[in-house]
Amino acid sequence: MSMSKGARTRARLTALNIFYIVLIIITLIPVYYALTIALSSGGDILSSKLTLLPKNMTLDNFKTVLLEKPFFTWLKNSAILSVSTVALALLTGVPCAYSFSRFRFKGRKFVLYILLLLNAFPAILSMFAIYRMLNLVGLINTYAGLVVVYTGGMAVFAMWNMKAYFDTIPIEIEEAAKIDGANDLQLVTRIVLPLARPTIIVTAVMTLIYVWNEYVFAIQFLPGAERYTLAAGLYSLQATEYTRNWPLFAAASILVSIPVLIIFYLIQNHMASGLTAGSVKG
Amino acid sequence: MLKRRLAPWLYSTPLFIIIVAVILFPIAYTLYISFTNMNVYHWFEFETIGLENYKKALLMLDSGFLPAVLRTILWTAVNIVLQVIIAFFLALGLNSPGLKARTFYKTMLMFPWAMPAYVSILLWRMGMFNTEFGFLNKLLEMLGFSGINYLSNSTNAFISCVVVNLWQALPFMLIMMDSALQSIDKSYYESALLDGAGFWKRHLNLTLPAIRPIMAAPILMTTFLTFKQFDIVYLLTMQRGGVTGANINTVLTYVYDKAFITNNYGYSSAASILVFVLIIILSSLSRSTLKQEGV
Structure with missing residues (x-):
């Protein structure tokens, strides 16, 4: 049958x-x-x-993490580092991305190619050189030093990602404003940025999440429990006392993940396109 | 007019300063350190020793560098092949006509991608792989088997790392495959079905050629990410105070280990430069592949 x-x-x-x-x-x-x-x-x-x-x-484990561990200090450190990095990355990245999208000049293609090549270089490979360099100029153990390192880590991604989006905004809109006598700064702040909101958001969020989740540089460059970020703190705790207290570690892990999960699902539709935009076009 | 010509460079200067300071200069500095005997005893009084570090990395097998390179290539190949095959069939299933909960399934399967990577890896290590109170061994014991030590020897640890990497990386590949499948014109299949083409014939002749150009870029991107994977191997097998006895260094964990654990800075830098050269060769190869695919 x-x-x-x-x-x-x-x-x-x-x-x-x-x-x-x-x-x-x-x-x-x-x-x-x-x-x-x-x-x-x-x-x-x-x-x-x-x-x-x-x-x-x-809920005891959550209470212990929130009240007895320096959770809020770490949260504050993570917030300072990630917000500063996002600010610096956007402030320096937007004008650069705009230039490479709108201007045609000698060396443009070459620089874009070099940037892609540099992006293939994992920061961990030059981590010691960066460490020694920051040490020599006295920026080790400072937020400023780490913010610059993080911005460098996201710079190429941010620039390419935003450039790819700027490319899709028709230039005619700007030309009308140019005739009205707007300068480059006005063009960017009044016309390009409002239109490019999706890419600005994705770039900012990706940078934010990167800093939020980064522990290797954070531990090496900002030692001492009172300067740890959440990632560094969680990492250091599981290597020491949380090994013997796995419920506490589990509670801390969940608390740290919740904001990232919320943000991820809020912008999930942009994630896939935002991630590949920069890698495709040569 | 000159002002107009200089404008893009002027606007790009701040970002370029940062890139030069924390990417370009450190690479050059790494190159310089790679020619010296800088280590924890020679922090200031180091000397140039020519190509000694490179000789050690490339000619002495017990230095561990070449095995790490081969292991990284194996690691990348295994992961990418598994990811592409699994993601392809999962996406195909999601695109079956009539599957109503498809968006829900996609959202749920994306979860590992949304979790902070280091948190999931540590949860796998503490929650799943732990020999005493880990989920996997509890499950085995409930079923009457004895527990397994997942991270103690190199083979087990390698397989465990592949499992964790698949768990983390499959969502991205799945989403990419899914959108690639979505972009295929459904009318292709109708004529193939009329011709009586079976499942395999249909997908080998129609689906694969159609998604190839779309998937080339995400697959290449994932290949490089897998090659550069650091967290999984480091957090599962070699973090400070938690060394498991397995040696499954990839090139990145190898360089890190030589710099920050055994403090042989000159040698570690030489290994860095060799890895960088390897990455440049691989990425120029991949650029020509992408050009051939017409992307």
Whole structure:
């Protein structure tokens, strides 16, 4: 007996639905498991049984992280570093991206190519040189030093990303304003920036998330627990005391991730296009 | 007119100063350090020693540099092949006609991409791979098996790192594949179906050629990101106070280890320069590939 065509399609769709639901559950296990651990009291994790929900649900771990650990100091440090980096990256990146989008000049293609090449160079490879350099000019252990390093890390991405978007804005709009006597600064602030809002937002958010998540440079360049960012603090804690207190670490991880998750899902539609825009065009 | 010609350079100066200061100059400085014996004992009193560091990296097998290069290439190849194949079939499934929850599935499957990378890696290490209270070993014990040490030897650790990387990187590849599939004109398939082409024939002859030019750029971009992956190997197997005994250095963790853990700055810099040269060669190869694909 053979199934009718409609029944076969329905069976296939059911199988697909089950497959994706199982896949999603498997995908979410690492984070869900951490969440149940964060919500459990210390004794629960010692039991060898796996339970869907913690036996004694409690918010104690979150309280401890927020109140007893220097969580807010780290949050403040992360905020200072990420906001300063975003500001510096946009202030220096927008005029550069605008120039390379609107002007045609000798050396333009060459510079764009060199920038792409530099972007292929991972900062970790020259991390020691940067460290020594900042040390010699006295900028090690300062926010300013790290902000400049972070801005450099995102500079090429920011410039290419914004340039690619500026390229799509028709130049005629600006020409009308030019006839009215607007100068370059007025063109950018009054016409280009409002039109380019999506790319400004994506660039800013990508920079923000990069700084928020960066721990390698933060630990090396800003040592000392009172200057740690959230990422550096979390990293340093799991390497020391949180190893023995996995519920606390799980709670801290979740607290640190929530803002990033919210921002990501708010701008998710821009993410894919924003990420590839710069890498495609030569 | 001169003012007009200088304007773009003038506007770009601030950004270029930063790029020169924290990218260009450090590369040049790294090149210089690579010719010296600078290390923790020779912080100021270092000497130029010519190509010694390069000789050590390239000619002495036990220096570990060449094995790290080969391992990085293996790591990149394994990850990219798996990602492309898995993402292709997952995206194909998502695009089945009549699948109503497709947007919901996509949103949920994107989750690992949204998580901060270092947090997920540490959660994998503490929550999944931990030998005593990790999820995986608890699950194995519940099913009556004995636990596994996921990170202690090089083979296990390599596989564990691949798993974590797939978990993190698949969402991006999936989204890219999905939008590539979406861009194919559905009428192609109708005529193929009328001709009686089966599943494999349809996708080999129609789907793959159609998405190739679209996927070339994201795949190449992911290839470079995978080649430059640092966090997974570092956080899972070699962070300070948490060395597991596995040696699965990739080129980046190798350079970092020589600079900041064993403090051999001159040698580490030579390794950096060699990796940089390798990256330049690979990216010029990839540019010509992209040109061929007509992107």
